[in-house]
Amino acid sequence: MTRRPIMIFHAAYRLNPNAKSASGIRPVRMREAFSNIGYEVIEVTGSHAERRALIRDVKGRISAGLSVDFVYSESSTQPTGFGEPVTRATSYLRDIAFLRFCQRADIPVGLFYRDIYWRFPLYDALVGRPMATLMRRFYRMDLRGYRRARLRLFLPSMRMAEWVPIVPQDRFYELPPGSDAIDLERPVQAESNRAMNLLYIGGLGSEYRMQETMRAVAGCSDVTLTICTRESDWEVVKSEYRSVLSPNTTVVHRSGDELRELYAASDICSLLMEPSTYREFAAPMKLYEYLGHGKPIIATEGSLVGEFVTANGLGWAIPYSADALRTLLNRLTARPEELEEVRERVRAARLEHTWEARAVQAARILLTGMRT
Structure with a gap:
């Protein structure tokens, strides 16, 4: 019987199969994907104490001759070690030391570096300036550890590398x-007299401003917009949208399997929002979720998402303005064949962006060093 190749999946926190946020969903799905493409997965995740025991065991097995193809690690949105409550077993150095041990044992190691929020002013607003100053020291300590360990770092987009x-x-x-x-x-x-439906699923905070999108839909009698966001998010910002809210726009609060009905009823998904520096390199999970459901995408011109959908013919990138969106919607209403052509391209392209495709991509990079 042929032995399945072995890889190590590492995360300095417990995986949550019921996670709702992108930062919780991705590590679970990547861990599953490596198994699905044929790897025997040795998992090094959990609480501080659980990881301490697992690291000790795996290091012993490697020293005894265990053959491992590569190590793939998923970072947290917080510095290493901060993803779990502090206990007597807490160490802020143990996990990176383990990755360095594997690299020195000639096992290729790659780590997905999730986010760079901490370098932006919005991080100060989120956690307060004193805490932001302290946490930035730990974020930089992580990066120095990655550099010393000579890890390969996976990023959501190469633009983020800057x-x-x-x-x-x-x-x-x-x-x-x-x-x-x-x-x-x-x-x-009745398809012949049905309004075109736009769908947006996600947050509505300061980094997700969509007033112009709502203003455009308010001026289109044959277009509707469904916004699905957390109820707590909507309560915070709804006063900012009062002047642009119209009967054409519906705000709902759903998650999980409840989203299926929203996707089924939609024609186009929207990532059209106010431009920001962060948007220039952000690769939101919702982009790929939209593609997975076979939905064309309207995105902001100049954003990474806008460039992606334009380059691949998977949607439209337009300026963030009500006039630009209204013009596009009127054109698509008059020319439904254009929408159908894009929809077919989305359905054909989406298999290139599954979690299994990402696992294959990561394995190829770690085993060969190839970028494409």
């Missing part, structure tokens, strides 16, 4: 989020 200090640029590789390819059946309805 914002990551300390680590040499030649250590970065692109590894965006993935998704499942999901086939949907549209609810039975």
Whole structure:
């Protein structure tokens, strides 16, 4: 019987199969994907105490001759070691030391570096300036540890590399989020007189301003917009949208399997929001979730998402203005064949962006060093 190749999956926290946020979903899906593409996965995750025991065991097995193809690690949105409550077993150095041990044992190691929020002013607003100053020291300590360990760093996009200090640029590789390819059946309805439906699923904070999107839809009698966001998020910002909210826009609060009905009823998904520096390199998981559901995408011109959908013919990138969106929607309403052509391209392309495709990509990079 042929032995399955072995890889180590590491995360300095417990995996949550029921996670709702992108930062919780991705590590779970990547761990599953490595198994799905044929690897025997040795998992080194859990609480501080659990990881301490697992690291000790795995290091012993490697020293005894265990053959491991590579190590793939998923960082937290917090510095290493801060993803779990502090206990007597807490160490802020143990996990990176383990990755360095594997690298020195000639096992290729790659780590997905999730985010760079901490380098932006919005991080100070989020956690307060004193805490931000302290935490930035730990973020930089992580990066120095990655540099010393000579790890390969996976990023959501190569544009993000410009914002990551300390680590040499030649250590970065692109590894965006993935998704499942999901086939949907549209609810039975009179297609000839049905309004075109736009769908947005996600946050509505200061980095996700969509007033111009709502203003455009308010001026289109044959277009509707469904916004699905957390109820707590909506309560915070709804006063900012009062002047642009119209009967054409519906705000709902759903998650999990409840999203399936929203996707089935939609024609186009929206990532059209106010431009920001962060948007210029952000690769949101929702982009790939939209593709997985076979939905064309309207994105902001100049954003990474906008460039991606334009380059691949998977949607439209337009200026963030009500006039630009209204013009596009009127054109698509008058020319439904254009929308159908893009929809077919999305359905054909989505298999290139599954979680399994991402696992194959990561394995190839770690085993060969190839970027494509």
